[in-house]
Each structure stands twice: as C-alpha cells, then as structure tokens.
Amino acid sequence: MNRNTTPAELPDALPPPEDLAVTGTQVAYWMVCHRKLWLFSHNLNMEAFSDFVEMGRLLSLERFRRERKKEVEVGRIKLDFLRVGEEVVVHEVKHSRALEEAHIWQVKYYLFALQSLGVPARRGVIHYPRQMRKLDVTFSEEDRAAIQEALEGIRAVLARTQPPEVERKPYCKKCAYYFFCFI
C-alpha cells in the first residue's frame, strides 16, 4: 500500500453499507496478520487479556483524559477522539510504534469512513505518548482504492471456514494470539 500524502478530494457517493461494518482494528489486523484478523473477527478476543493492550489503554486514558470524553462511534468504528476546528482531524493513541504501518492504515480507514458519510476529514494524527512522538497521516486519492481493496480482502478472510495458516512474523511473540499459534 502507498503512504503518499497528496490530500484526496471528497467522494461524491457513499460506500456500500457493508464497508463501514468493518472496524479499524480489523483493518489494522489485515495489515499485520490475516490469521489474527480471522481469530479476532470470530470473537476470540484475546486482546482483552493482553498486558500490552491493557498497558496501552491505561497510558492513553492517563495522557488523554480530557480527550477520551470525545470518543466517537461511527457504525462499528470507534475513534479515539476528533478535533473539529478549521478542519476535522482524527486522533488515534497507540502504545507502541512497532506496528506503525498498520496504525497508519487504521487511521486512513477512519478518514475513508468519515468522508463516506460526508464529513470533510482528510488528516489524522497518531499519538505515541510513551515515545513522546506524533505521526501525521494524510488521506490521498490512491488510499481510497487501497482501502476498498483491503475491505474486499478482509471480507474474503472472514468468509473462510478455517483460520489462515500460522505464518511466523517478527511480532508474533508479543501477539495476544501467540499461544494459539505456537504452544
């Protein structure tokens, strides 16, 4: 997928409703591991028991206490917070930069979803409070096609009757599903 940063025009037409039935987490997992996406989407939600995820949640709660009140839900999509000034900017808080590419596509999906509903959102910011870093994300025209392609891919993975095979990846040891795959 392309990370280019030329802002996109807003779309004329709304996407089919099933597009917005996919969550941002599923888009991120599509980027990370199709097996993880399948397990998570079949309600095997090990993330709820993961120390890494809990640590990220607590950190986010502490650092962005005021903004947490601005959490926004769009269908099944849950945005950490929005800032609405001259433009609408999506903000996402993450614990670690290890899966930065997946975080970028998660935010791009949020921008895609908001634009599809007629909200003029073209920019996002990913916060990594632990590293005291921020990453700007801009939605480009090419991103729209890439997101639509990802959504098709996600639906194909979810339609499988069995989880995709284990594929060892550098982040497996920190994955909440490690015990399902390697023990």
Ligand code: SF4
């Ligand atoms: S442990 Fe590795 S292969 Fe298994 S779900 Fe997680 S990332 Fe995918």
